Amino acid sequence: MRMPELDFQIPPPRQAARLGAILWAGIAAILLPGLAAAGQLRGAEWLAQAGVMLSGAALTLTVYLGLRASNGKPLWLGFAICLIALAGAAVMQTANDFGIQALIHDLLPTRLSTHSPEETLIVRIIYFLIYACAGAVFVVTGVLQRIRSRERALAAAEIARLRTELTVLRLQLNPHFLYNSLNAFSGLIALGRADEANRLAEGLAEFLHAAMDLDGSEVPLARELELIECYLDLEQARFGERLTVATDAPGALHAALIPGFLLQPLVENAIKHGVETSAGAASLHIAAARAGTELVLTVENRSAAAAVAAPARPGLGIGLANTRTRLEMLFAGEASLETGPVAGGFRAAVRLPLKLAEDGP
Structure with missing residues (x-):
């Protein structure tokens, strides 16, 4: 020994x-x-x-x-x-x-x-x-x-x-979404709506550029909502009048800083499991509110019609899991993601410390 x-x-x-x-x-x-x-x-x-x-x-x-x-x-x-x-x-x-x-x-x-x-x-x-x-x-x-x-x-x-995990999150952009977007472009061009297809293509390019720049840095809520608008423009090209979108974010909160690309997985989850599985019209509501020293972001989908059976796809649940992981990595317990059913739909709510862009370090 x-x-x-x-x-x-x-x-x-x-x-x-x-x-x-x-x-x-x-x-x-x-x-x-x-x-x-x-x-x-x-x-x-x-x-x-x-x-x-x-x-x-x-x-x-x-x-x-x-x-x-x-x-x-x-x-x-x-x-x-x-x-x-x-x-x-x-x-x-x-x-x-x-x-x-x-x-x-x-x-x-x-x-x-x-x-x-x-x-x-x-x-x-x-x-x-x-x-x-x-x-x-x-x-x-x-x-x-x-x-x-x-x-x-x-x-x-x-x-x-x-950094590695954030890179992995960035690379998990749903290929199904890209496939549907390209399909929508093709359909618009076939219908002679090339200008609209071109506008959506520019929106997709901006959206993908933002996805590739995901590095954990903070962006103003106003910028995040712009990217979500690009994303939803592409989805509305697919669903047309079936999808109604409403956004409620007071101007005073537009300067609130949040991790870049935080809302997109929640919106994608609502589209995938709320709109695609609905037999009729569906609504999507995105809201931002102040609760004391916290910023509360909610994404809620509702549908009057009963859900229809949909085949399971790979990656089910990754969006919510990734969001929880990012919040834990970036805020170490000071932020949370709460999810649960609501009447006729589903709600996801993120709570994180409120920090305005004009605040000093």
Whole structure:
């Protein structure tokens, strides 16, 4: 059985040096004023303590190198290297502490304290704990950097996934609709209504261009309604007087921003399962309304005649499923699609945060 290995990340050398300097600056800010207040720092003794602090900050490098050497090693070996680095740094800093004080005492008039073995041991333990804190700071900083790096990688992967799924949604444009549109053009031309066929062909081109540009960006509701009008012009060429369309969208909401191509799948679903399966005339009602801080978009189809049996076609239900998927991807639970039967028909209602084009970010 393979021995587990130490696996952690530490910051780059420059950042580690800054962290070590900040740590020892904090120690100096706490320790030196306390010693001064207790009357233990007089004259040149400040210089000795400053040298001790600078030495301590420099020896933090020993801890950093020990962590680098232990990373990737078996647990027992890694911990042994870390303990040796900490103990070595503590011993060297203790020697520097006493040496610097002795040097300053030889050069300038300062007090020189005698240190018993017990006091020396306590000083070493204190320095060991300080360097252990420095090592912990390095490891925690490295862990946070690894977490942020992974979050960025996950965010990039999620963006790529969303773009892929939106592309798939774009490519799921119903071929049956294209077939019927071309059939309608052919019929109009055969009846000598070439101008009308040409107008519808231009509408189809605009509609398809908008479909190919689907990328999750927001468009004003007015633009979305224009595209739906192009789509319904093509469908009305097929159904003629059987299909009645009404749109109710107050002008104040025309600047509301919604995901591009949001309504088309709902309208297509209403045509496919409400108008095509109806034995007689059918109506389609598209509405936009404000409900507090939300925008509510509804697509409702009704028919007075009973539905007739229609053969099932591939892709049944994809429009509604895709709409729910897009809302979840783009709004993360802040938008919803509610569907259900109404008297003589079916209703689909989208609720999403109301955002007007003139609103700032």
